[in-house]
Amino acid sequence: SQQGEEDPQALSIQEGENATMNCSYKTSINNLQWYRQNSGRGLVHLILIRSNEREKHSGRLRVTLDTSKKSSSLLITASRAADTASYFCATGVKETSGSRLTFGEGTQLTVNP
Amino acid sequence: NAGVTQTPKFRVLKTGQSMTLLCAQDMNHEYMYWYRQDPGMGLRLIHYSVGEGTTAKGEVPDGYNVSRLKKQNFLLGLESAAPSQTSVYFCASSRYIHTGELFFGEGSRLTVL
Numbered sequence: 001s002q003q004g005e006e007d008p009q010a011l012s013i014q015e016g017e018n019a020t021m022n023c024s025y026k027t028s029i030n031n032l033q034w035y036r037q038n039s040g041r042g043l044v045h046l047i048l049i050r051s052n053e054r055e056k057h058s059g060r061l062r063v064t065l066d067t068s069k070k071s072s073s074l075l076i077t078a079s080r081a082a083d084t085a086s087y088f089c090a091t092g093v094k095e096t097s098g099s100r101l102t103f104g105e106g107t108q109l110t111v112n113p
Numbered sequence: 114n115a116g117v118t119q120t121p122k123f124r125v126l127k128t129g130q131s132m133t134l135l136c137a138q139d140m141n142h143e144y145m146y147w148y149r150q151d152p153g154m155g156l157r158l159i160h161y162s163v164g165e166g167t168t169a170k171g172e173v174p175d176g177y178n179v180s181r182l183k184k185q186n187f188l189l190g191l192e193s194a195a196p197s198q199t200s201v202y203f204c205a206s207s208r209y210i211h212t213g214e215l216f217f218g219e220g221s222r223l224t225v226l
Contacts, residue, residue, distance in 0.1 A: 033214065042117075042203055042217035043156075088155065092213075099210055103148075103156040 004032075004089045004104035012110040019076040021107040023089030024069075030099070031092040032065055032072050037106070038085045046074075046087075079111045115139055119204050119218035126194045126225045134189040134221050136204030144207045145187040146171070146215070147179060149200040156203065162187055163210060194225045 007022045023032065031050045035043040049056045049065045049072065056063045062075040076083055086106040093100055117138045126132055136145065143164050148156040158171030162181040176198060178190045187206075191198060201222050205215040 035215075040220075042219045043205075043215070044217070045214045048214060090215075100158070101215070105153060105155040 006104045006107045010108045023072045033090045117218040136187045138206040142206035146205045148203045
């Protein structure tokens with residue numbers, strides 16, 4: 001099963017509204033990353049939050065991390081039609097055998113003009 | 114800078130045919146990865162490389178081979194294509210192994226008939 005699971009699978013909002021996507025994971029992590037993927041394109045890194053951080057901002061993006069609940073959320077404020085994309089969380093784990101990055105299945109965000 | 118470039122972008126194969134996907138990066142990154150993306154499955158790691166001349170298996174390596182003869186290039190080969198290998202393939206590179214920010218190519222869509 002996936003380490004990171006996004007919720008909801010799909011989200012449709014109006015331009016100007018805020019969009020919140022959640023990611024839950026199962027094992028302890030080193031960091032958690034969020035990526036965006038526009039239709040037919042590659043993934044683009046948005047933000048990385050380390051396990052000892054609780055909140056991080058980048059422009060209209062706000063990411064929180066709650067390691068006690070093993071969950072993270074991505075908030076996009078004042079959404080725009082150009083924010084329409086799939087959003088993926090990826091959990092970074094360091095193990096004795098090496099380290100790995102595991103992607104969730106993504107949230108499809110549609111922002112209606 | 115072009116970043117990560119994948120060729121070809123589209124390819125249709127018949128079952129049993131072979132092909133090679135080429136990935137090139139111009140960021141002088143040590144680490145390179147091949148992922149496949151399937152609906153409902155997120156991104157799954159096929160193979161990765163921690164430097165020139167080295168390769169390692171990821172989560173779903175069967176049916177694929179890779180080579181990293183030059184630092185900037187990472188090749189993914191299918192020796193005998195199967196319909197189950199129909200997917201979108203993404204190459205990525207990073208400065209730090211696995212848990213750092215990944216830079217993705219635009220993807221190669223492969224259909225095996």
